[in-house]
Amino acid sequence: MELCLITRDKKRFLPLLLEADEQESMIDRYLERGELFVLFQEGEAAAVAVVTREAEGVYELKNLAVAEKLRRKGLGRGMVEALLARCKGRGVMLVGTGDSPATLGFYKACGFEFSHVEKDFFVINYDHPVMENGKRLTDMIYLRKTL
Numbered sequence: 001m002e003l004c005l006i007t008r009d010k011k012r013f014l015p016l017l018l019e020a021d022e023q024e025s026m027i028d029r030y031l032e033r034g035e036l037f038v039l040f041q042e043g044e045a046a047a048v049a050v051v052t053r054e055a056e057g058v059y060e061l062k063n064l065a066v067a068e069k070l071r072r073k074g075l076g077r078g079m080v081e082a083l084l085a086r087c088k089g090r091g092v093m094l095v096g097t098g099d100s101p102a103t104l105g106f107y108k109a110c111g112f113e114f115s116h117v118e119k120d121f122f123v124i125n126y127d128h129p130v131m132e133n134g135k136r137l138t139d140m141i142y143l144r145k146t147l
Contacts (some may be wrong), residue, residue, distance in 0.1 A: 017050070028061045076106065081134075093147055094142055096121075098130065098141065114143055117142065
């Protein structure tokens, strides 16, 4: 496996990015200003992640997706660990997600702790109801980890 920083033609990974953020216009808000990391396995994109710098010492993991056939094999956790190591000592890493027990549990297992809530984020920013595991997402839950 090989983790690569992608600097050009980032949209070629859109199908995988859409696995974590289902609205392309939302991805467009952060993709070009963020750093796109792709984990390749046997020449194929196995996982993607986008990290943005939001302020001095504040980074945000905006998108993390693993190819469906490769999920639950540790690739997501490996991506998070690699990104945290890359930013070590630089401040804090935020991650925003919906109120989904599985996703929140994943990030908490990676060492993130609750930070704050942005009320009605999914209602205001998405042009359709965002559903996860049969539940409509409304608020963005932010978690943080000191780097």
